[in-house]
Amino acid sequence: MRFRLNGHLVEGFAGDTVLSAAVASGFAEHGTLAGSPIALTTAFAPPVAETADPGHALPMARVPAIDNLDLVTLPAGPAGDTAAARLRRILQGPPRSLGIRLDTTALPPGTSAMEAGEVRAADVVIVGGGVAGMTAAVAAARMDRSVVLVERRPMLGGNAMLFGRTEGEEAPEDAIARLTSEITALANIAVLVASEVVALNGRRLRIHSVLQDKGHAKETIREIEASHVVLATGTLERLPLFTGNRLPGVVGTMEAFHLAHAYGVWPDRSAAFATVSNAAYRLAVLAADAGIGVRRIVDHRPQPQSRFIEFCKAYGITMAGGVMPLAATLSGRGAPGLSVRTAVSIEGYEREEEPLHAQRLIVCGGWQPDLTLWHMGGGLSGWQAEQSRLVAGDGPPHLALAGAAAGYLGTQACLDSGGEAVARCFGQPVPHLHETLIDPAYETPDAPATIASIPAKAAAPCYLDGGESLTALPATPRAPILGKLGLARHTPTWNLAEQSRALSIADVAAGVALGAIPSESAGEVARERAIDRGAFFERERETGTAGEDLPPPLVPDYLNARYGPNATVWLVQSLETRRLDTGSLIFVNSDQANPVHAIGVVLTPLPEARGQALALIGKVGATPGEGATLRDQNRPVPIRLVRPHDANANAVANEPA
CATH class of the missing domain: 3.50.50.60 (FAD/NAD(P)-binding domain)
Structure with missing residues (x-):
């Protein structure tokens, strides 16, 4: 079957999704963010809509490929029917990128x-x-x-x-x-x-x-x-942390397996692997069976053992333990593929090796239950x-x-x-479920996801997760001893829990590994921040006497009892001329920063009054006019509590800050 995507012809088979057919037809790039290309994957793909109904967006990974569809991505990439696009198709074939500029376009509203x-x-x-x-x-x-x-x-x-x-x-x-x-x-x-x-x-x-x-x-x-x-x-699947870890051609083990097993799609004919988990070795054997050239498998565990590793040895696949990826760069327009810098890294000893070249880099940073x-x-x-x-x-x-x-x-x-x-x-007797695992001497457990240093002038960002949060790791100064090799470990000076964005579960797990989230508060941060607030739907609305719908509750269920049993909604005012963002945590004073010690959180800013917001406050004995501190981007912002919120009154205080 054939259909159009942003004006470009895509070929697929019955059972394909729009995404699997697009990947099989050569699309590897979602678009660019901060000037760097970012991969098109199941976890990060734009919604699509029929050109006749552009306002009706559907998730690309779940839309079936249907013959003669005419689809556009939302936001739309560059038009595919221009004279330049037609000439490019003649000379170069279909493009590798959907062409979406992620830092200048807004995503359409969610399905909620x-x-x-x-x-x-x-x-x-x-x-x-x-x-x-x-x-x-x-x-x-x-x-x-x-x-x-x-x-x-x-x-x-x-x-x-x-x-x-x-x-x-x-x-x-x-x-x-x-x-x-x-x-x-x-x-x-x-x-x-x-x-x-x-x-x-x-x-x-x-x-x-x-x-x-x-x-x-x-x-x-x-x-x-x-x-x-x-x-x-x-x-x-956790993402190893290195420069360029979401470039086109870098793909997770689970993503690569699913595309190949469910749809018969494996772009390019060679691949290298970087892993801390045994599942990648099984995928390497399956790929070799399918005629894919497996260039090399590098594993940060020094001497990993697994039945799958023994299978790889039988296939003659080159493997190296104690090696981690440092950075990936695109090989260039004329030679699609990746150049991957790696280093031997064992108990404090580190030495960079010759770059690894492959058309595709399959990565695995271990596994995190989806909570x-x-x-x-x-x-x-x-x-x-x-x-x-x-x-x-x-x-x-x-x-x-x-x-x-x-x-x-x-x-x-x-x-x-x-x-x-x-x-x-249903209250039936439940016998204790005990999982019997293979002895670690024969099946080495997974190691934590690898973390490479990010140079100040990195060629591409390093992301904490492969999904939609797009949380990037800031560059850090290199340690003087290891600076020449560029192998200094990342020492964060930022607090991930205070970033003004929703976080994924994998973001939170990476934040703990980086020291950017205290391990003792990781569960609370995940519960409060790793939720797509746009996905919360309104509760069944009550009907007033006039038959009009009343607004949904202001405080969502997941905040119930978070700040004590008697927490109430307050109108708060910033003492600086600034907007107060939803999700910003509130503390007693500027010395506090640990999320566990927060006394409240901003529920929603008030657009009609700059610097004012409604916040859930759980401090016992709070009084109108007293001060508090809001943390935003790891910076304390002074605020004051104006008054408890009356849902039936005008919320704006109409008072000077």
Whole structure:
């Protein structure tokens, strides 16, 4: 099939998404940010719309490829039907970039602003269609419960096949086939693929789905009130930190596997690997089986052991332990590909090696359970130093975790955890689930994601995550001893929790590793900052006597009891001429900066009065007129508490600052 994207012809096959077809047709670059190209990936792709309906944006990774569609990205890249574009296609073929200038264009509004249809009810909603979620769906259906299984990809199965199995476990492909057959046979399971839960508020979920209808891509919004919710949301892949870690051609292990396994897409014919996890070795073997030239695998662990490493040795793949990536640069217009600087780095000894050249660099910085919806639903989390990741803590009784999101690693443990989560939801006896892992002498555990120094004049940014947050690591001075080699470790002088942007879970995990977020407050930072506030939907509105809708509650559920049981909304005023941004933390005085010690947070600025905002304050005995300090970009800003907010009165104080 063929369709147009920004005027350029894209070819694909039935079952492709717009994204997979675009990547297979040569698109590798989303656009530019701060003058540097940034890769087009499943986690970072622009929404698309039909040219006849440009205001109706759909997520590129979930839109099915449909013959004869005419699509544009939002925001739009350069027009593809100009004389210059036609000449370029004749001389050079299709472009590699969608051409979006990310620092000068605004993203369209999210799906949460759409109106939903009638609210449905279900006994159990399971989020995530991997082996844990599929097992949970079958277990709940066999209890005669109504079940809704939601999967953001167009197919079930998840990522179990990337990780393989250990001796005695059911093969992931066999488990997926068996569970798919069982789900199909159970009439009380409704399966929603190409669907994403964009909000979770109490027991209510808002689900955005994309489907094909009469030659067009359509979307629908559902709201489901569930008695119980099982989150089998899987794991996020951490990004190693080095200059150029999101250039076109740099791709995560999970992303590369999914494109190849689900869609048969592997751009270019050679690849190098940089990893701290054994899953990358399995992918290297699969790539070699498919005829891809695996140039080299570098691993920051000095002497890693794994059955997958033994397979790589049998394939004759060159490997090196104790080596980390320092920087990646594009090889040039005439020779597409990457030049990757690496260094031997073992127990304080560091030596730069010859650059590594490949068309594609597959990276893996380890794994982080995806707790985004867990936090949104009111769950807690904390930092686990042994595995350098956030793990779930206590949560509401109607909410349960399963699979990799609950911290399990092996296929069998993920399968067992799905049934365990459902049993726990309905008060049934739950045997202790103990995961048996291979002895570390034979299967080396993952190491923390690597961190390289960022020179003052880096050729490309270093990002903390591969998603939409676009949080970049600032350059730091090099240490005098290692400066000549450019291998000084990063010593942050910034507080990541105070950046004026939403953070991803992986951002928070990277921030702890960098020392930019205290480990003891990582869970609170993730809960408060690693949430897309645009995804929160309005609660079911009450109707006034005149039939008009009342506004939604000012304080979202995730802030309940965060600043004590008696926290109230106050009108606050900056003592400087400046805007007070949503999410800025408030402290008793300028000496405080740790988020754990915050007494409140800005809920919303007041556009009609510069320097004023509504804030949630939890200080006992707070009085009108007293001072406090707001932290913004690691800088203290003096404010004063004007008065408790009266929702029925004009909020503007009309007083001088």
